[in-house]
Amino acid sequence: MKRQVEVFTAGCPLCDPVVKMVKELACGNCDVQIYDLVKQCDDKTCIAKMKEYNLKKIPAVAINGKLLDCYKDSAITKEKLIEAGIGQA
Numbered sequence: 001m002k003r004q005v006e007v008f009t010a011g012c013p014l015c016d017p018v019v020k021m022v023k024e025l026a027c028g029n030c031d032v033q034i035y036d037l038v039k040q041c042d043d044k045t046c047i048a049k050m051k052e053y054n055l056k057k058i059p060a061v062a063i064n065g066k067l068l069d070c071y072k073d074s075a076i077t078k079e080k081l082i083e084a085g086i087g088q089a
Contacts, residue, residue: 002029002030003029003030003031003063003085003086004031004033004062004063004064005022005026005030005031005032005033005061005062005063005086006033006049006061006063007019007022007032007033007034007035007060008035008037008049008050008053008055008058008059008060008061009034009035009036009037009058009059010036010037010038010058010059011036011039012058015058015059018059018061018076019034019059021076021078021081022061022086025078025081025086026086027086027087027088030086030087037050053067059076060076061076061081061084063084063085063086068080068081068084
C-alpha cells in the first residue's frame with residue numbers, strides 16, 4: 001500500500017525547501033500530493049484538506065492522514081520526514 005504524503009505550501013521561501021526535501025526523499029512507495037494554497041486547485045480539494053487538518057501555518061506535511069508532530073512546535077526537517085516513513089519502502 002502506498003504511503004500518502006500531502007504537502008501544504010504557499011510557494012514561499014520557507015515552504016519551497018520543504019517541498020524539495022519531500023520530493024527528494026520520496027520513494028516509489030510514496031504518493032506525494034502538493035497543495036499550493038495560493039494557487040489553489042480547480043476542484044478546491046486543497047482548501048477542503050486545509051480545513052480538514054485545521055492548518056494554522058505552512059508549510060505542513062501530512063502522512064497517511066496525520067500531520068507531522070513537528071508541524072506544531074518546530075521545523076520540518078529531513079530527520080522528521082524520514083522518521084515518519086518518507087522514502088522507506
